[in-house]
Amino acid sequence: MSSGCCDKNSKKQKLNHHYQESLDVNGGSGSASTAPIGNSLIKITSPEMGFFCFDTLYSYLNSLAPPKNPNFTNEPFPLFVTWEIGKDKKLRGCIGTFNSISLHSGLREYAITSAIKDSRFRPISNDELNKLHVTVSILVHFEDGKDYCDWEIGIHGIRIEFYNERGMRRSATYLPKVPEEQGWDKIQTIDSLLRKGGFRGPVTAEIRRSLKLTRYQSETVSVSYQDYMNYLQTVQC
Known part of the structure; x- marks a missing residue:
């Protein structure tokens, strides 16, 4: 990997030091969305979080020392990190946790x-x-759903808990953007989640009614590799 005046040695040094520089997150690269919480908005994410994920992954793949702790908040939140590839942004990996975890160590781990x-x-x-x-994706505003339909497409992520046909307790989740991107209605989303969670039997209305649903909202920030390169050039200058 190379970028302009950045060779491997200077990149290694930058990995160890550039997160000590101040960053104007409001003017940074990348795109962010803010989750509505009640009648107000919160703002947790910043493009720097995405840059930190790129730095962390680059360090790991090249057996370099991990980057130092960044400047953004280290408050604990549930979170997910999603990697996509190409112009069509094909999913390449998505894992996270519903446990609250300090953002510095959490993003370092899940990147x-x-x-x-x-x-x-x-x-x-x-x-x-x-x-x-x-x-x-920083997950916020968790609420128990009254039933499997008690959520809004495009607003809520959902997590379901259920017993499979063997009586084993299972769970599965979709982040808020998934049903909308797939063009699913609520029934299609629930049925897909059951399959994702390993349910192999017939999906009936009774099965849907028996599951436990938790809804949540998500504040997200997305950055591309090019955003990351532009950021590194700015830091170097």
Whole structure:
């Protein structure tokens, strides 16, 4: 991997030091969305979180020292890291946690875990880096649903808990953007989640009524590899 005046040695030094620089997150690269919480808005994410994920993955793939702690908040939140590839942003890995975890260690962990341990995909390789996009999702505003339909497409992510046909307790989740992107209605989303969670029997109305649903909202920030390169050039200058 190279970028302009950045060779491997200078990149290693930058990995260890550039997060000590101040960053104007309001004017940074990438795109962010803010989750509505009640009648107000919160703002947790920043493009720097995506840059940190790229730095962390690059360091891991090249056996370099991990980047130092960044400047953004280290408050604990549930989070997911999603890697996509190419112009069509094909999913390449997505793993996270519903447990609240400090953002510095959480993003450091899940930037790598989602890239190399998502069992649906082969591990991301170094030669794919320049085609990647990363999205950090901070999960907020968790509420128990009254039933499997008590959520809104495009607003809520959902997590379901259920017993499969063997009586084993299972769970599965979709982030808020998934049903809308797939063009699913609520029934299609629930049925897909049951399959994702390993339910192999017939999906009936009774099965849907028996599951437990938790809805939540998500604040996200997405950055591309090019955003990351532009940021590194800015820091170097």
